[in-house]
Amino acid sequence: MSKTIQETSFLERTFKLKENNTNVKTEVIAGLTTFLTMVYIIFVNPDILSTTGMPWQGVFIATILASIVGTVLMGLLANYPFALAPGMGLNAFFAYSVASKIGWQGALALVFIEGVIFIVLSATKFRTVLINSIPMSLKAAISAGIGLFIALIGLTGSGIVVSDPNTYVALGDLTSPEVLTALFGLLVAAILYAKKVRGALLWSILAATVFGMLPGIRISGEFTGIFAMPKWADFASTAFKLDFSQAFTFGSIGLMISMFMVDLFDTAGTLVGVSTQAGFLDKDGNLPKAGQAFMADAVATVAGSLVGTSTTTTYVESASGVADGGRTGLTSIVVAVLFFISLFFSPIVRMVPSAATAPALIIVGILMMQNVLKIEWGNFAIALPAFLTIVAMPFTYSIANGIGIGFISYAVLNNIVKSETKSNWIINLIAVVFALYFIFILK
Secondary structure: OHHHHHHHHHHHHHHOOOOOOOOHHHHHHHHHHHHHHHOOHHHHHHHHHHHHOOOHHHHHHHHHHHHHHHHHHHHHHHOOOOOEEEOOOHHHHHHHHHHHHHHHHHHHHHHHHHHHHHHHHHOOOHHHHHHHHOOHHHHHHHHHHHHHHHHHHHHHHOOOEEEEOOOEEEEOOOOOHHHHHHHHHHHHHHHHHHOOOOOHHHHHHHHHHHHOOOOOOOOOOOOOOOOOOOOHHHHHOOOOOOOOOOOOOHHHHHHHHHHHHHHHHHHHHHHHHHHHHHOOOOOOOOOOOHHHHHHHHHHHHHHHHHHOOOOEEEOOOHHHHHHOOOOOHHHHHHHHHHHHHHOOOHHHHHOOOHHHHHHHHHHHHHHHHHHHHHOOOOOHHHHHHHHHHHHHHHHOOOHHHHHHHHHHHHHHHHHHOOOOOOOOHHHHHHHHHHHHHHHHOOO
């Protein structure tokens, strides 16, 4: 009994449970809820990054380790119930826009540099100033464009959409095992989301994996067991493989700026959105301990690059735990513990086919597309840059291109047109950098 009281007292002192009107039971349940809504990343992230040539098992371990580091830091530094993991969209940008040009080792180096920059900026107010200088229309457009890009990856990766020499893209073979599995998973995910079932993405991936085992389908991996100890060789296959030889070329700097902007908006948007739901914002709409939250995010990005994964960021799925009553960092610690446990279930994870994770990409794309509602479409000086940002990402198969075109068009149009919208020196500077990047690097 005294030991229980002692443990409760320790948790109370560390996380200030009473002050935040919560208790241990509520925080544990909230942590479990958050984990179930975001654990799909341990399936999806290795699938995406392995397209670059990275070892699947190494990325699996790196994904979990980066998630643990970031989530624990968020819980201890900021005492917020937010969980972190390699970001969706950011991993696609890593694989298809960065690693495709400079290799995955070079891409890890850029993630590391970006993380170090964020650590420096998190110690100052520059990150907040920079966020405030970017118009909401571009922030929303970048998020929506990434959503389309991610959805396209899911559609093509599953075979639902295929290339065509005459029409560029076409509908795939809807009777193929891969497409049938993906469509089944998408249907399950849609039904569960419509019914507001927590962990919808996870359950849809599991359902699609079982579907993939059926006679006539059989695309799921073979069952080889449940538990497996992580192997040093698997960890070493991606850990500390950073290659800085191309990190400071003009082309790489342009890619890093794009990565920087995506991470900046992703993290800031998630923190503000989930904090609003949790009631953490003060009367002026500011987030107390924002510096600590940004610092946890930045350090996690550096740690993730070192062990071998793309940018680590705060997850919007944290809102599910907040909805279940999570109000302190204890929720985050519970999530981190569950991620650690999942490290020992790799044989089960390896059974999941890429067609089963494709619906998760499509659903995340749908969720991110909701940001188009924040764009003022009636103002053409806003609508055009936002539209170009959104469509350029999937149509040019590059998140960096979309961001660059968006900033350039916004700066040009709003410096010429005299209206209530206007550009500023930060937008103009970013636009110039991207213009030089397009002219001299992508010519």
